[in-house]
Amino acid sequence: MESVLKKHFGYSAFRPYQKQIIEHILDGNDSLVVMATGSGKSLCYQVPPLISNKTAVVISPLISLMQDQVMALKQRGIRAEYLCSAQIDSTVQSKAESGIFHILYMTPEKASSVSNSFWSKLLNVGICLLAVDEAHCISEWGHNFRVEYKQLDKLRDVLINVPFVGLTATATEKVQSDIIQSLKLKDPYLAVGSFDRKNLFYGVKTSNHGSSSVFEFVEEILKCVASSGSIIIYCTSIKDVEQISKSLLEAGVKSGIYHGRMASKAREESHRLFIRDEIQIMVATIAFGMGIDKPDVRHVLHYGCPKSLESYYQESGRCGRDGIASNCWLYYNRSDFAKADFYCREAQSESQRKAIMESFMAAQQYCMLRTCRRKYLLEYFGEICAYENCGYCDNCTIPKKEIDVSKQAFLLMACIKSCGGRWGLNLPVDVLRGSRSKKIVDARYDKLPFHSLGKEVSANWWKILASQLISFGFLTENLKYKTISVSPEGMNFLSSCTPDHQPPLLLPVGEEEQQNAIGGGRDFNMDFLKSEGLSQEELELYKMLLGERMSLARAAGIAPYAICGDQTIKKFVLTRPSTKARLANIDGVNQHLLGKYGDRILQSIRDLSKGLGLSLDVVSTLQVVNNQKICTASYHPKELAPARFQAWKMWHEDGLSFQKIANFPGRSAPIKEQTVVGYVLDAAREGCVMDWMRFSGEIGLTEDAFINIEAAILKVGSKDKLRPIKDELPEEVSYTHIRTVLAMQDLGLTRDALLANHRPSNEANDCSIETVEIPKQSYISSHVESKICELKEPVNCMAEHLSSQGESKAVSGMQDFDDQHSLRKRQKVDPHKNLISVKATEDSIIEWLGNFENGISLSDIVEHFKGSTAESVAHLLSCLESEFVIYKKNDHYKLL
Numbered sequence: 030m031e032s033v034l035k036k037h038f039g040y041s042a043f044r045p046y047q048k049q050i051i052e053h054i055l056d057g058n059d060s061l062v063v064m065a066t067g068s069g070k071s072l073c074y075q076v077p078p079l080i081s082n083k084t085a086v087v088i089s090p091l092i093s094l095m096q097d098q099v100m101a102l103k104q105r106g107i108r109a110e111y112l113c114s115a116q117i118d119s120t121v122q123s124k125a126e127s128g129i130f131h132i133l134y135m136t137p138e139k140a141s142s143v144s145n146s147f148w149s150k151l152l153n154v155g156i157c158l159l160a161v162d163e164a165h166c167i168s169e170w171g172h173n174f175r176v177e178y179k180q181l182d183k184l185r186d187v188l189i190n191v192p193f194v195g196l197t198a199t200a201t202e203k204v205q206s207d208i209i210q211s212l213k214l215k216d217p218y219l220a221v222g223s224f225d226r227k228n229l230f231y232g233v234k235t236s237n238h239g240s241s242s243v244f245e246f247v248e249e250i251l252k253c254v255a256s257s258g259s260i261i262i263y264c265t266s267i268k269d270v271e272q273i274s275k276s277l278l279e280a281g282v283k284s285g286i287y288h289g290r291m292a293s294k295a296r297e298e299s300h301r302l303f304i305r306d307e308i309q310i311m312v313a314t315i316a317f318g319m320g321i322d323k324p325d326v327r328h329v330l331h332y333g334c335p336k337s338l339e340s341y342y343q344e345s346g347r348c349g350r351d352g353i354a355s356n357c358w359l360y361y362n363r364s365d366f367a368k369a370d371f372y373c374r375e376a377q378s379e380s381q382r383k384a385i386m387e388s389f390m391a392a393q394q395y396c397m398l399r400t401c402r403r404k405y406l407l408e409y410f411g412e413i414c415a416y417e418n419c420g421y422c423d424n425c426t427i428p429k430k431e432i433d434v435s436k437q438a439f440l441l442m443a444c445i446k447s448c449g450g451r452w453g454l455n456l457p458v459d460v461l462r463g464s465r466s467k468k469i470v471d472a473r474y475d476k477l478p479f480h481s482l483g484k485e486v487s488a489n490w491w492k493i494l495a496s497q498l499i500s501f502g503f504l505t506e507n508l509k510y511k512t513i514s515v516s517p518e519g520m521n522f523l524s525s526c527t528p529d530h531q532p533p534l535l536l537p538v539g540e541e542e543q544q545n546a547i548g549g550g551r552d553f554n555m556d557f558l559k560s561e562g563l564s565q566e567e568l569e570l571y572k573m574l575l576g577e578r579m580s581l582a583r584a585a586g587i588a589p590y591a592i593c594g595d596q597t598i599k600k601f602v603l604t605r606p607s608t609k610a611r612l613a614n615i616d617g618v619n620q621h622l623l624g625k626y627g628d629r630i631l632q633s634i635r636d637l638s639k640g641l642g643l644s645l646d647v648v649s650t651l652q653v654v655n656n657q658k659i660c661t662a663s664y665h666p667k668e669l670a671p672a673r674f675q676a677w678k679m680w681h682e683d684g685l686s687f688q689k690i691a692n693f694p695g696r697s698a699p700i701k702e703q704t705v706v707g708y709v710l711d712a713a714r715e716g717c718v719m720d721w722m723r724f725s726g727e728i729g730l731t732e733d734a735f736i737n738i739e740a741a742i743l744k745v746g747s748k749d750k751l752r753p754i755k756d757e758l759p760e761e762v763s764y765t766h767i768r769t770v771l772a773m774q775d776l777g778l779t780r781d782a783l784l785a786n787h788r789p790s791n792e793a794n795d796c797s798i799e800t801v802e803i804p805k806q807s808y809i810s811s812h813v814e815s816k817i818c819e820l821k822e823p824v825n826c827m828a829e830h831l832s833s834q835g836e837s838k839a840v841s842g843m844q845d846f847d848d849q850h851s852l853r854k855r856q857k858v859d860p861h862k863n864l865i866s867v868k869a870t871e872d873s874i875i876e877w878l879g880n881f882e883n884g885i886s887l888s889d890i891v892e893h894f895k896g897s898t899a900e901s902v903a904h905l906l907s908c909l910e911s912e913f914v915i916y917k918k919n920d921h922y923k924l925l
């Protein structure tokens with residue numbers, strides 16, 4: 030199961046619940062999955078078809094969503110298609126019947142209208158599951174009831190014995206039981222994950238809707254634009270969508286719009302541009318983005334109180350699906366609360382009306398909340414929340430200094446009371462501000478003792494105070510008649526006051542500026558990365574790689590995130606892999622990505638890192654902890670003959686001397702030592718990593734000799750012939766010495782390379798093999814180091830080269846070991862306690878790993894294959910990993 034995960038999705042471990050759900054599906058059981066956005070729900074229905082080789086049918090409410098998912102799945106090498114009115118390829122249906130798709134998406138309309146013969150044909154070839162995505166749409170108690178979902182229960186009678194899976198990100202217990210009944214789920218496995226989206230910051234701000242509020246809001250949006258990442262702005266009306274988009278354009282920012290009254294072509298285009306990062310902002314009604322798959326949305330701003338807390342949770346949940354810090358701000362005005370009747374018009378029954386009212390009231394409360402917003406959200410969905418302060422919402426983080434507003438509160442409440450509670454807020458505020466409008470003079474309010482007592486402060490300030498008094502229960506607002514009056518609690522307060530003395534009343538008001546931090550001008554993504562310890566250069570590299578991904582995506586006509594996610598890019602930046610094996614080892618890199626974009630990505634990392642002065646192949650703590658990688662694989666450079674490559678591997682990797690390699694017992698006849706040296710030099714010229722100090726030590730090339738040879742080359746003035754150079758030099762300087770200096774010069778190296786374990790800057794050729802430094806304090810490193818020490822003695826490793834690189838036999842003239850077969854037999858008989866020195870080859874590793882269903886650790890593998898060095902074992906493992914033959918999970922290697 031894990032092998033499918035790595036191969037197609039690039040991950041080496043499942044997230045919570047995923048595996049259990051998949052197992053239940055494979056066992057033929059029904060399931061109900063309630064898990065937050067971004068927790069990997071879709072994987073639960075995407076993996077079973079890859080294991081069972083039967084089609085998974087997925088019911089999804091939105092065509093654009095299906096198209097996005099199909100696009101992303103194809104990028105993972107998964108056969109996926111969709112069936113609905115928008116499908117222009119007429120062959121899809123018959124192809125689907127033949128069972129060629131792993132995953133087939135259908136709209137509920139299509140699923141309930143397609144003929145029974147379609148289902149029976151598909152049943153014949155095999156259906157592994159029927160998934161109903163956004164399953165809350167089936168419930169009248171859900172916030173998004175859709176009539177066509179009600180038809181789906183009919184499929185239960187057609188698809189007998191096919192496991193049904195309902196999936197949703199938002200469902201209270203009531204909605205959950207409704208889904209189970211409506212879909213006729215039989216004793217379903219219930220997986221309810223946490224609703225906590227830890228990377229999301231929640232905040233709320235009040236506004237005074239009206240012409241100026243749009244401008245205020247646009248200002249806030251512009252601050253978000255300054256940071257990177259996509260932005261979704263949800264409006265409660267089409268009018269607002271159009272107005273905000275227009276204001277943004279006037280401010281010089283282009284945005285896409287999306288609402289139900291647009292033609293479907295225009296909607297699709299808008300969606301497409303947003304998904305592909307061609308536009309940064311989407312201004313939309315809630316018609317946009319149900320189940321949107323875009324993982325890198327950084328801000329979701331709501332303009333207006335949403336119609337339910339469920340929909341708010343879901344819409345804001347489209348933010349930061351990739352786990353990177355993101356923001357959800359809600360901008361509301363109290364007049365939004367008057368929309369209850371409007372929303373209730375949708376109700377088709379009394380119970381539905383009640384459900385709509387309940388959810389809307391919850392959303393209102395969320396707006397006016399003065400305690401932790403996360404806690405409120407989580408508890409609404411039935412989660413128990415032990416803390417009071419999450420530390421990551423506006424109420425928990427933005428200090429709200431309370432000030433004593435007793436005098437002003439007394440004035441406002443007394444004025445409202447004197448005006449008889451028959452007016453909205455504007456009139457009493459105008460009275461306090463000293464207005465002599467006709468309305469005020471006619472009603473003789475200009476004769477009230479409070480008239481003009483509050484003209485020092487703005488009308489806006491008074492309105493903010495009023496909203497605080499409302500939320501603290503001192504004032505009551507009648508939303509229907511738009512009037513404001515003093516509540517019993519307010520009357521209590523008034524009765525304890527005299528014009529000269531009021532008891533203290535502390536309220537968090539008067540801090541408009543402080544609360545103005547929607548999104549700020551901060552680049553949250555970059556801030557987040559910085560907080561994770563990325564240097565300035567690494568941040569630069571991150572931005573550049575995002576750009577590279579964008580151009581790859583444009584060329585392929587797909588969304589950037591479909592190539593790989595931001596988190597994966599972050600790992601590229603931290604590890605800066607130079608080889609495909611290292612790239613493959615990164616979480617999030619799947620086989621398709623490696624095959625299709627691997628070379629281009631490596632090239633970019635190489636070039637950009639060089640430009641920024643960053644070294645390649647960094648073992649970050651992240652990689653050590655997650656991947657426990659000690660050596661990298663080699664890729665045989667195409668230009669390098671196998672015999673040369675083998676010689677270099679034996680010298681560099683196995684630590685054999687030139688003399689031992691030349692006289693290796695596996696050869697039909699010994700070869701000259703100089704020939705081996707020549708081979709290794711050729712490998713170095715092709716970019717293979719070299720330890721020049723060791724090399725010069727073995728051939729006896731001193732620093733003085735190096736200087737003499739350089740001088741001789743200069744004197745001769747040509748490198749074409751060795752003889753004239755040799756003639757300029759003392760007897761003891763050999764041709765091998767001269768060849769070495771020439772090779773080093775060609776590689777741009779000086780004699781300094783002989784002094785220390787100098788490595789060429791490693792132009793990141795594909796054949797670089799090097800042992801990577803591991804932080805000393807790491808447990809893993811000391812563990813591995815001790816293993817390496819135990820195995821220091823160089824041993825024959827001819828067998829591995831012979832069996833792993835069959836082609837090399839002919840070229841290098843080496844002969845196979847006769848005992849290869851008996852060796853394998855012995856390994857099989859006694860996998861744990863081998864007394865002989867078993868040599869590691871690709872075949873022998875694969876065969877041996879087959880014995881361990883749960884995989885086996887690197888140290889155990891090294892222990893078993895005592896006949897090879899730890900480095901060469903690790904190298905072979907790397908090769909196998911990059912070829913997707915094996916994979917690593919929890920530091921254990923397993924067969925794919």
Ligand SMILES: [Zn+2]
Pocket residue numbers: 400401402403404417418419420421422423424425
């Ligand atoms: Zn909080």
